[in-house]
Amino acid sequence: MNPKIAAFLCTHAPATPCLVLDVDTVEQNYRRLLGAMPLARVYYAVKANPAAPILDRLVSLGSSFDAASFEEIEACLAAGAAPDRISYGNTVKKESAIKAAFEAGVTMFAFDSEPELRKLARSAPGARVYCRILVENKGAEWPLSRKFGCEAKMAVELMKKAAEWGLDPYGISFHVGSQQTRTDAYQAAIGQVAMIFSDLRDAGVTLRMVNLGGGYPVRYRAEVPGIDDFGAAIMGAMAEHFGNALPEIVIEPGRFMVGDAGVVESEVVLVSRKGEDDPVRWVYLDIGRFGGLAETEGEAIRYAFRTPHDGGEEGPVTIAGPTCDSTDTLYEKSNYRLPLALESGDRVQLLSTGAYVTTYASQAFNGFRPLAEHYI
Amino acid sequence: MNPKIAAFLCTHAPATPCLVLDVDTVEQNYRRLLGAMPLARVYYAVKANPAAPILDRLVSLGSSFDAASFEEIEACLAAGAAPDRISYGNTVKKESAIKAAFEAGVTMFAFDSEPELRKLARSAPGARVYCRILVENKGAEWPLSRKFGCEAKMAVELMKKAAEWGLDPYGISFHVGSQQTRTDAYQAAIGQVAMIFSDLRDAGVTLRMVNLGGGYPVRYRAEVPGIDDFGAAIMGAMAEHFGNALPEIVIEPGRFMVGDAGVVESEVVLVSRKGEDDPVRWVYLDIGRFGGLAETEGEAIRYAFRTPHDGGEEGPVTIAGPTCDSTDTLYEKSNYRLPLALESGDRVQLLSTGAYVTTYASQAFNGFRPLAEHYI
Numbered sequence: 001m002n003p004k005i006a007a008f009l010c011t012h013a014p015a016t017p018c019l020v021l022d023v024d025t026v027e028q029n030y031r032r033l034l035g036a037m038p039l040a041r042v043y044y045a046v047k048a049n050p051a052a053p054i055l056d057r058l059v060s061l062g063s064s065f066d067a068a069s070f071e072e073i074e075a076c077l078a079a080g081a082a083p084d085r086i087s088y089g090n091t092v093k094k095e096s097a098i099k100a101a102f103e104a105g106v107t108m109f110a111f112d113s114e115p116e117l118r119k120l121a122r123s124a125p126g127a128r129v130y131c132r133i134l135v136e137n138k139g140a141e142w143p144l145s146r147k148f149g150c151e152a153k154m155a156v157e158l159m160k161k162a163a164e165w166g167l168d169p170y171g172i173s174f175h176v177g178s179q180q181t182r183t184d185a186y187q188a189a190i191g192q193v194a195m196i197f198s199d200l201r202d203a204g205v206t207l208r209m210v211n212l213g214g215g216y217p218v219r220y221r222a223e224v225p226g227i228d229d230f231g232a233a234i235m236g237a238m239a240e241h242f243g244n245a246l247p248e249i250v251i252e253p254g255r256f257m258v259g260d261a262g263v264v265e266s267e268v269v270l271v272s273r274k275g276e277d278d279p280v281r282w283v284y285l286d287i288g289r290f291g292g293l294a295e296t297e298g299e300a301i302r303y304a305f306r307t308p309h310d311g312g313e314e315g316p317v318t319i320a321g322p323t324c325d326s327t328d329t330l331y332e333k334s335n336y337r338l339p340l341a342l343e344s345g346d347r348v349q350l351l352s353t354g355a356y357v358t359t360y361a362s363q364a365f366n367g368f369r370p371l372a373e374h375y376i
Numbered sequence: 377m378n379p380k381i382a383a384f385l386c387t388h389a390p391a392t393p394c395l396v397l398d399v400d401t402v403e404q405n406y407r408r409l410l411g412a413m414p415l416a417r418v419y420y421a422v423k424a425n426p427a428a429p430i431l432d433r434l435v436s437l438g439s440s441f442d443a444a445s446f447e448e449i450e451a452c453l454a455a456g457a458a459p460d461r462i463s464y465g466n467t468v469k470k471e472s473a474i475k476a477a478f479e480a481g482v483t484m485f486a487f488d489s490e491p492e493l494r495k496l497a498r499s500a501p502g503a504r505v506y507c508r509i510l511v512e513n514k515g516a517e518w519p520l521s522r523k524f525g526c527e528a529k530m531a532v533e534l535m536k537k538a539a540e541w542g543l544d545p546y547g548i549s550f551h552v553g554s555q556q557t558r559t560d561a562y563q564a565a566i567g568q569v570a571m572i573f574s575d576l577r578d579a580g581v582t583l584r585m586v587n588l589g590g591g592y593p594v595r596y597r598a599e600v601p602g603i604d605d606f607g608a609a610i611m612g613a614m615a616e617h618f619g620n621a622l623p624e625i626v627i628e629p630g631r632f633m634v635g636d637a638g639v640v641e642s643e644v645v646l647v648s649r650k651g652e653d654d655p656v657r658w659v660y661l662d663i664g665r666f667g668g669l670a671e672t673e674g675e676a677i678r679y680a681f682r683t684p685h686d687g688g689e690e691g692p693v694t695i696a697g698p699t700c701d702s703t704d705t706l707y708e709k710s711n712y713r714l715p716l717a718l719e720s721g722d723r724v725q726l727l728s729t730g731a732y733v734t735t736y737a738s739q740a741f742n743g744f745r746p747l748a749e750h751y752i
Contacts, residue, residue, distance in 0.1 A: 150648075274510065359743075
């Protein structure tokens with residue numbers, strides 16, 4: 001565990017559940033990403049963790065921002081981000097939110113359908129727009145289904161319309177799924193984008209930007225490829241498909257930037273068995289799926305644990321949250337084992353929980369308040 | 377739709393997303409339940425909706441309360457509930473919360489394991505305790521797995537220990553799963569409880585209470601049996617297994633009390649297709665799984681919709697929430713159809729959404745604030 005966080009936990013023994021996040025690690029991750037993809041511009045996916053200390057630090061480092069809502073745009077502006085560094089990346093926006101963003105100076109917008117493009121033409125005239133396409137999500141531990149993006153053929157038609165309707169047809173985006181563990185996932189998608197660039201060039205529309213989305217993985221229980229491997233695979237594919245005429249490259253890392261910067265500390269509320277001879281213990285924590293660990297749905301994201309008894313004899317466990325809802329069970333099928341000495345009142349740590357935890361927390365399910373947050 | 381709610385929506389056109397809930401309907405549901413099960417004492421499951429106007433009304437009607445946390449106990453006390461009308465029904469509690477509840481005058485506690493019983497003996501000496509057992513959840517649309525309850529044999533041993541440890545061995549509880557659609561689900565469980573009563577009587581421990589939990593269903597898209605049918609099935613099983621020596625009967629309705637009292641109003645943010653020839657439209661609302669509609673996970677609870685175009689031609693739709701998370705999709709496989717005329721900006725209503733919506737809402741996922749609440 002990060003020694004700065006370990007020292008904070010030891011010195012302050014903060015009330016649980018809480019997230020402790022080391023903002024210096026975010027800075028290191030930002031620099032590692034620039035090192036791996038020097039030609040890319042980083043748009044931090046604010047939704048991963050919108051806390052002001054993170055946004056402040058990233059503004060000071062020159063980062064750009066990918067916002068999912070007008071509220072996230074406001075948070076970026078409050079941190080001092082220039083509006084031309086903010087992309088409104090949600091393809092589904094109320095027209096009132098588009099207007100508010102445009103009036104605040106934001107000029108870069110995502111879309112994936114004609115009705116959305118129409119809203120942009122009306123309420124953000126002249127803005128740079130990029131169309132999100134559907135791509136394969138194979139290899140992603142948190143895949144993104146068909147909710148966002150349109151078919152490539154439709155993207156071509158929509159970009160022509162964007163030009164006709166007075167918008168600036170800026171580029172194409174895709175997303176290979178979050179916690180993507182295969183470096184080749186980006187390659188096929190980049191090929192598809194290059195075809196769209198070419199089709200549109202023939203039609204007299206010149207795009208200038210490729211948005212590769214996010215998805216870069218964090219190490220949880222299992223090893224994942226390093227960011228340099230992703231950088232090499234991506235830049236190789238870009239060179240292969242675009243040659244020397246490289247477009248602007250945008251990336252939208254979220255999890256990669258903040259995931260391993262944070263640790264959730266939780267108290268064990270109960271360790272019990274369902275019958276005398278049941279080999280499996282149930283371990284109930286004071287944080288669960290509705291307290292912020294939403295990505296444990298389907299046991300998709302499997303966090304690593306630290307306990308005060310690590311090194312002692314272990315046995316199989318089911319790990320659950322504190323609410324009266326059975327769905328609030330974190331891990332039942334992922335073969336978790338924890339020390340036999342674990343008991344009520346012990347404090348445990350969930351590692352690499354800096355991303356997608358705080359904002360997911362329900363406002364008051366079963367009366368439990370959201371976890372506390374400490375940025376150090 | 378409830379005419380009082382319809383009038384409120386028409387007159388006030390409140391900002392969306394919001395919940396509008398008719399407190400008079402809650403009162404009617406409480407009275408219907410008493411009518412169907414006159415011998416039962418109602419402990420309202422506060423987690424279903426802990427809003428003060430609901431708790432106030434129920435206090436005035438003489439209801440008791442089932443609380444999942446000390447925070448929910450505080451809400452009941454603030455509404456004027458007497459502490460001896462409150463059951464601390466979560467089998468997983470921090471010892472500090474047990475102590476706080478006991479000091480506030482609460483004397484009725486659930487448990488399902490020896491370590492929890494030990495906490496109760498230490499921090500709530502002399503309290504009435506009831507043990508939750510595992511039962512079948514067949515027929516439930518929101519089943520409860522093995523997270524709560526222990527095997528019957530273990531319950532017998534634990535109740536003996538409760539008496540030894542100076543606690544009051546009060547009774548047995550079970551839960552047949554939420555939105556339970558089969559009236560016979562309670563019958564087998566009641567038989568199991570009667571056996572435990574009998575085994576303990578032989579051992580010199582006399583229990584006095586059976587807690588039947590909740591689970592009574594609400595009409596969403598499909599018809600469900602009426603509450604009178606559940607009452608008849610339950611009282612028949614109680615008479616069959618307990619004869620004239622009926623114990624106290626506790627029920628913990630949540631969904632049944634508030635579900636059909638509420639309507640969520642939402643704005644359509646976008647209606648689009650993924651390709652020119654795609655027959656399925658995607659309908660994006662300004663509320664989704666992380667905005668409170670958590671029970672749509674796995675499409676378990678299927679709400680009914682009203683739109684301004686009802687009666688017009690319909691087509692197949694996938695219905696999703698407003699966030700950049702693909703998991704935030706409500707219905708993709710449940711054959712929903714909505715009017716072809718539906719478009720961005722339309723207001724739609726989700727019926728019978730009074731239960732398990734407000735508190736589930738994430739505090740700020742993607743920057744979206746929780747839905748507004750109006751109690752009328």
